[in-house]
Amino acid sequence: MNSSKYFNFVFCAVLLVQVLVIQSEEESVCYAELGCFSVDEPWSGPLRPVPLPEDPSVIQTRFYLYTRRRPTNRYYVKTWPNIDMKNSYYNGSKETVFIIHGFMSTGNDTWLNDMKNAYLNNVDANVFVVDWGVGASDGEYNKVCANIRVVGAEITRLSRYLIQRERASPIRFHMIGHSLGAHTAGYVAKSIPGVGRITGLDPAQLLFEGFKKEVQLDADDALFVEVVHTDAKPAVPLLGAGILRAVGHVDFYVNGGWSQPGCQIPVISLQKIASRGISFTPVEDIVDSVICPHNRAFEYYTEALAYPNCTFWGRKSGFIKSAVSILSLGWLSRAFNYPSDCSITTCTPLGFRTIDFPARGSFEVATYNSPPYCISEEQVDAKMERELSLYLYNSADVI
Numbered sequence: 001m002n003s004s005k006y007f008n009f010v011f012c013a014v015l016l017v018q019v020l021v022i023q024s025e026e027e028s029v030c031y032a033e034l035g036c037f038s039v040d041e042p043w044s045g046p047l048r049p050v051p052l053p054e055d056p057s058v059i060q061t062r063f064y065l066y067t068r069r070r071p072t073n074r075y076y077v078k079t080w081p082n083i084d085m086k087n088s089y090y091n092g093s094k095e096t097v098f099i100i101h102g103f104m105s106t107g108n109d110t111w112l113n114d115m116k117n118a119y120l121n122n123v124d125a126n127v128f129v130v131d132w133g134v135g136a137s138d139g140e141y142n143k144v145c146a147n148i149r150v151v152g153a154e155i156t157r158l159s160r161y162l163i164q165r166e167r168a169s170p171i172r173f174h175m176i177g178h179s180l181g182a183h184t185a186g187y188v189a190k191s192i193p194g195v196g197r198i199t200g201l202d203p204a205q206l207l208f209e210g211f212k213k214e215v216q217l218d219a220d221d222a223l224f225v226e227v228v229h230t231d232a233k234p235a236v237p238l239l240g241a242g243i244l245r246a247v248g249h250v251d252f253y254v255n256g257g258w259s260q261p262g263c264q265i266p267v268i269s270l271q272k273i274a275s276r277g278i279s280f281t282p283v284e285d286i287v288d289s290v291i292c293p294h295n296r297a298f299e300y301y302t303e304a305l306a307y308p309n310c311t312f313w314g315r316k317s318g319f320i321k322s323a324v325s326i327l328s329l330g331w332l333s334r335a336f337n338y339p340s341d342c343s344i345t346t347c348t349p350l351g352f353r354t355i356d357f358p359a360r361g362s363f364e365v366a367t368y369n370s371p372p373y374c375i376s377e378e379q380v381d382a383k384m385e386r387e388l389s390l391y392l393y394n395s396a397d398v399i
């Protein structure tokens with residue numbers, strides 16, 4: 001993990017160097033059933049020097065299926081040359097979930113397993129953990145950004161199989177992606193009409209933010225798109241890894257979205273410097289300061305799924321959000337937002353039920369500094385519970 005963290009840091013720090021990387025000569029490449037990929041605009045350009053994606057056999061996308069009948073011993077889905085899901089317990093009439101990791105990560109990382117457990121404990125779903133760890137492990141960030149197009153095409157191919165052969169309904173798809181995985185989820189949903197839900201966990205910023213909708217996660221991709229922002233600060237010069245802009249129907253800016261409490265390095269490195277002297281290189285600490293807030297996105301989301309009695313309330317933010325993002329005043333949002341008047345149009349909880357609430361827009365969330373991060377507020381919970389059941393009752397009436 002140390003070397004992967006190191007690469008993660010390097011990718012941020014050497015962005016400007018990578019921008020000068022010369023583009024590959026071929027203009028497009030075709031990978032059988034996955035289709036053709038080009039480096040035409042908007043996929044590549046002077047400001048987005050992203051090469052062609054690597055061969056699917058290099059990227060080695062794998063799918064591990066978990067269900068309540070098989071919750072721990074994963075079912076490895078054979079996808080080539082033909083998809084084979086015999087004896088898998090996949091059930092197309094239940095919800096289908098894809099959990100997709102990001103750069104320098106793999107499907108074997110514990111957070112995907114934790115999130116899968118949290119999901120299955122609450123919902124009788126089909127949960128696919130997508131492992132594209134080989135394709136994600138190239139230290140060259142630009143190349144990995146290209147590879148997610150192939151990963152997206154692999155997930156799309158499997159999804160079409162599930163829709164056609166297993167009679168799954170896209171509206172019951174829930175795609176959850178962290179970092180580059182969030183954009184991958186967007187690619188899949190762009191090619192399958194009517195995907196129900198995408199959860200983008202701190203979607204990657206570099207080479208995505210500021211570019212066309214086609215290359216990044218967007219609210220138009222699915223019927224409901226929600227985004228958790230935990231490291232939304234400029235990559236240059238602050239090494240932020242997550243996108244700044246709100247791109248979903250609901251965007252949660254946790255603790256201001258800029259930095260996360262407990263992640264700051266100065267305390268740790270000052271201690272280390274004090275105990276070991278200034279020659280001790282705090283590179284690990286710097287790396288942690290990049291990775292820590294970025295990874296909090298999946299920690300918060302897993303916690304939100306795991307503990308229904310412990311809610312991360314998002315409170316609607318207007319100009320305050322912009323102010324805290326720009327000025328890095330996460331603590332200010334807390335001061336301004338707690339407590340405030342919550343109604344089902346101004347507040348929404350992070351987790352399974354976000355989609356049920358009618359509130360849309362950007363929301364501020366406050367957490368504790370260490371797990372369990374969620375702040376339980378029973379009064380809000382009880383009030384919102386009543387309002388929501390009334391709302392759902394009335395909207396069901398209308399339909």
Ligand SMILES: *[C@@H]1O[C@H](CO)[C@@H](O)[C@H](O)[C@H]1NC(C)=O
Pocket residue numbers: 091092093094
């Ligand atoms: C699939 O799920 C549906 C709904 O939960 C259930 O009624 C059905 O029996 C399941 N099919 C199989 C083969 O288990």
Ligand SMILES: *[C@@H]1O[C@H](CO)[C@@H](O)[C@H](O)[C@H]1NC(C)=O
Pocket residue numbers: 106107108131132133134
């Ligand atoms: C994840 O684990 C499986 C089984 O141990 C292994 O085959 C696969 O290569 C691993 N994935 C990565 C990216 O290392």
Ligand SMILES: *[C@@H]1O[C@H](CO)[C@@H](O)[C@H](O)[C@H]1NC(C)=O
Pocket residue numbers: 307309310376
């Ligand atoms: C939530 O429930 C768990 C187990 O059901 C319990 O251990 C925990 O204390 C509860 N948390 C709150 C904030 O009520």
